[in-house]
Amino acid sequence: xQIQPNETILTVRGLDISFQTNAGDVHAIRGVDMxxxxxxxxxxxxxxxxxxxxxxxxxxxxxxKNSVINGGEILFTYQENGVNKTVDILKMDRxxxxxxxxxxxxxxxxxxxxxxxxxxMPIGKQIIEGMILHEHVSRRxxxxxxxxxxxxxxxxxxxKRMKHYPHQLSxxxxxxVVIAIALACDPDVLICDEPTTALxxxxxxxxxxxxxxxxxxxxxxxxxxxxxxxxxxxxxxxVNVMYAGSIVERGTIDEIFYDPRHPYTWGLLSAMPxxxxxxxxxxxxxxxxxxxxxxxxxxxxxxxxxxxxxxDDRLTPPMFKISETHFAATWLLHEKAPKxxxxxxxxxxxxxxxxxxxx
Numbered sequence: 381x382q383i384q385p386n387e388t389i390l391t392v393r394g395l396d397i398s399f400q401t402n403a404g405d406v407h408a409i410r411g412v413d414m415x416x417x418x419x420x421x422x423x424x425x426x427x428x429x430x431x432x433x434x435x436x437x438x439x440x441x442x443x444x445k446n447s448v449i450n451g452g453e454i455l456f457t458y459q460e461n462g463v464n465k466t467v468d469i470l471k472m473d474r475x476x477x478x479x480x481x482x483x484x485x486x487x488x489x490x491x492x493x494x495x496x497x498x499x500x501m502p503i504g505k506q507i508i509e510g511m512i513l514h515e516h517v518s519r520r521x522x523x524x525x526x527x528x529x530x531x532x533x534x535x536x537x538x539x540k541r542m543k544h545y546p547h548q549l550s551x552x553x554x555x556x557v558v559i560a561i562a563l564a565c566d567p568d569v570l571i572c573d574e575p576t577t578a579l580x581x582x583x584x585x586x587x588x589x590x591x592x593x594x595x596x597x598x599x600x601x602x603x604x605x606x607x608x609x610x611x612x613x614x615x616x617x618x619v620n621v622m623y624a625g626s627i628v629e630r631g632t633i634d635e636i637f638y639d640p641r642h643p644y645t646w647g648l649l650s651a652m653p654x655x656x657x658x659x660x661x662x663x664x665x666x667x668x669x670x671x672x673x674x675x676x677x678x679x680x681x682x683x684x685x686x687x688x689x690x691x692d693d694r695l696t697p698p699m700f701k702i703s704e705t706h707f708a709a710t711w712l713l714h715e716k717a718p719k720x721x722x723x724x725x726x727x728x729x730x731x732x733x734x735x736x737x738x739x
Contacts, residue, residue, distance in 0.1 A: 388457065389568055389601055390416040390439070395452035397438060404673045405448075408434050410625040412452070416569065416601050423604040423612040425648065426622035429669050432605045435622075436571050440488055441469055441477030458485045458568055484514040487562035491574040493554035496561070497546040503557045504542030507564055514565045529560040533590060552583040556590070563594065573605045588614050609652050613637060618705070621645050624670050624680035631706035638730055640722065641708040643685045650726045663725075679711070687712060687720050 397409035409431050416422050424432045437443050439454055454469040469477060490496050498506055507529060508522035530538035533556040546554055562570055576584040592615065595602055604615060612619055619636040621629040629642040640646055647665035667684035682692035689711050700713035712720050
């Protein structure tokens with residue numbers, strides 16, 4: 381029995397993680413919930429330090445040794461010998477995760493390809509070693525598949541490139557090699573952690589198109605970790621907005637871009653460059669992200685929120701339901717809260733976006 385399109389493949393519930401440091405315990409992840417379906421693209425957006433990468437490293441089982449799992453579960457469903465199997469990754473030891481999950485079922489593409497590639501080893505050898513380990517194929521079969529993968533990710537003369545070392549390739553080429561390595565064992569989930577940050581704009585566009593074409597061909601599920609809402613707009617089906625270790629808003633791509641409800645999401649959208657804006661300066665969210673060592677009661681975004689209410693300094697807001705797919709954690713959505721509209725300039729920008737999209 382195969383996992384069908386739209387079936388749940390990954391469920392994160394109540395994920396709570398701290399890190400032990402010399403300065404004290406850093407409460408980095410605070411009750412994260414997330415769902416990923418087969419063939420779906422989900423984006424996790426937010427400022428640096430919001431917990432995006434840590435959440436996904438927990439899914440990969442590659443958290444640093446000073447991490448402490450305070451609670452939650454990460455349920456992953458995959459096929460083994462033709463039968464669907466669901467495991468809680470948080471309950472598996474590192475060796476079992478490395479042998480069963482990493483590369484074989486969940487793969488990750490990091491921001492800087494040189495952190496993923498061994499500079500002393502030809503790229504061909506780096507692609508085939510995962511196949512030989514996980515799929516138990518011969519070196520010849522693995523080599524042939526690696527050549528096909530390099531061809532699929534758009535690297536010319538793949539047979540020749542197999543013998544090249546990472547330093548002999550451009551940044552865009554190295555990123556494509558990393559994708560080939562990630563896809564080598566036909567994983568069910570591909571996690572892309574800020575994959576386009578180090579690339580120029582034209583290579584970025586090609587990278588995003590490449591992932592979309594691979595997804596259409598293989599039916600793989602993709603999670604993008606990014607702070608770039610421009611990337612999100614091009615690729616995502618669903619968006620999770622993270623702030624201070626929590627998801628503060630989630631919804632479909634249209635709900636987040638055209639009907640955002642959380643003040644933090646308003647700030648992120650307002651900070652996107654826009655040629656038609658009336659503002660003389662680019663908008664920036666006031667203040668700085670909170671110190672994760674010294675937790676404050678209430679809404680973590682309150683000190684930066686010009687719309688903050690009295691209750692924000694005392695109680696953490698729950699996730700309020702806006703639609704079947706749209707939720708936001710802000711007291712502004714409480715039935716007794718005063719009516720607050722998004723900033724006028726953002727409303728004008730969304731109206732222009734809607735007009736351009738023909739909606």
